[in-house]
Amino acid sequence: GDSVTQMEGPVTLSEEAFLTINCTYTATGYPSLFWYVQYPGEGLQLLLKATKADDKGSNKGFEATYRKETTSFHLEKGSVQVSDSAVYFCALTSNSGNTPLVFGKGTRLSVIA
């Protein structure tokens, strides 16, 4: 079945450091890919998405590019802030429509001043 593998955390960075959170996937067909973020005490919210190969999703300084050849969707940010501390989830929907979203296990990011 479809699956998402993302790097395990926690990840601890200093403010203004460069962030990469790796995400790879296994899916049939042509999935859509997502990054969700969960701030402390809140539900998940969509951070960015890409629906076809080579698409780049971006939001709030975060970016991720849909790489079909490497089945990857790595999340990057050039300069993190303390307010970016959260749990980040990579997810996919298969276009078969059988399973709405398949999530990775999440990566906790802590940014220290």
Add this chain to the structure above:
Amino acid sequence: DVKVTQSSRYLVKRTGEKVFLECVQDMDHENMFWYRQDPGLGLRLIYFSYDVKMKEKGDIPEGYSVSREKKERFSLILESASTNQTSMYLCASSLRVGREYNEQFFGPGTRLTVL
């Protein structure tokens, strides 16, 4: 803005009790979902519904049931709560676009403790 609300943020129940978790969305979304979130396991899908009175099992439906009598409301039921159902429960909703599932909007979660 889409709003998904859940009936409680924190809930404490005893083993064997029947537990109802309620979720309401206000944007006329067709699809609704229940997940549980556990450390190290991420989010796991319990049940989802793509229409009123319709339901589909997710990855971990055992010990749970659901009810969708109205489009805006999706209830998760623990028939006889057990300690291994202590978890964070997240509800989500989305529009249905053809055979593809669109962006999901999440509620704030209910942290359930079963003693």
